[in-house]
Amino acid sequence: MSNKPTILFDLDGTLxxxxxxxxxxxxxxxxxxxxxxxxxxxxxxxxxxxxEYMFASLGVPKHLIDSFILIYKDDYRQNYLSQTTLLPGGFEAVSKASKFANLGVVTTKTSLYSKNLLENLGILKYFSVVIGRDDVTHPKPNPEPILKALEVIGKTSNIYMIGDTPMDAKAAKSVGIFSIGVTCGYDSRENLELICDYVCSSALNAIEYIIAQNIVNL
Structure with missing residues (x-):
């Protein structure tokens, strides 16, 4: 596997x-x-x-945050599979990438929800590792989730992180990984261009870019 590139994906707004x-x-x-x-x-x-950060930023008093999270998770657990879809090109991106790269997911969702979603959407089989919020002490933009994913995958020739927010890029850059921002998610192209090594419109476009960069090695 060491001769393959590694591609790590964020989930929400990316796939x-x-x-x-x-x-x-x-x-x-x-x-x-x-x-x-x-x-x-x-x-x-x-x-x-x-x-916890989201609710605090929305003005929820500190002593109520745990209660808010419990209500959120209860509602989310009942509806997330039926209310989640792949973004356009998401399946094609993962399928195409799996033919030449090691794939992983690094997300702030819990790993259980993430794996269930990926299985329900038909793409879990393409990933060798899924790192969620519950797998780490420090989530993105801390590099810990990326480093944990790479521990599982092992050494590779080159590594890419694809995500829709500057947090993904900050985590990648802190460990010297090439960061690709996608504009199909929740942040603006302008913000992504401030930190990402490359910005494009979707995960599929990102995979096509990676293929072009590695064409000699494929």
Whole structure:
């Protein structure tokens, strides 16, 4: 496997669209606590961060955050499979990448939800490792999740991280990994271009770029 590139994917906004399930979970938590619901824009701007950070950033008092998370997770658990789809080109991206690279997922979702989603969407079989929020002490933008994924995959010739937020790129850059930002998710091209090594519109475009860069070796 050492002669293959390694490609690590974020999930939300990169391969999958679980916006409906995420929004509904947040709305229910705020409703049950009789607090003013945040706007879609406010929630969008925080997707990719751990739940505790998201709720704190939306003004939830510290002593209530655990309760909010429990309500969110209960609602999410009931609906996430039916309310999550692959983004356009997502299946093609993973299928094509699996033909020449080692693949992994690095996400701030829990690994259980992530694996269930990937299985339900028909692409879990393509990944040799899935690292979720529950697998690490420090989530992205800390490099720990990426390093843990690479421990499982082993040494490779070159490594790429594909994600839709600067957090993905910051985690990648901290360990010298090439970062690709995709604009199909929750952050702007402008923000991604400030830190990513390359920016494109989708995971499939990212895979096509990687193929072009490695054509001599494929």
């Amino acid at each position: 999958i669209d679980s916006t409906e399930a995420i929004l509904n979970g947040f709305y229910k938590a705020f409703k049950e606590h009789n607090l003013t619901q945040p706007t879609k824009k406010q929630i969008y701007s925080l997707i990719g961060h751990p739940l």
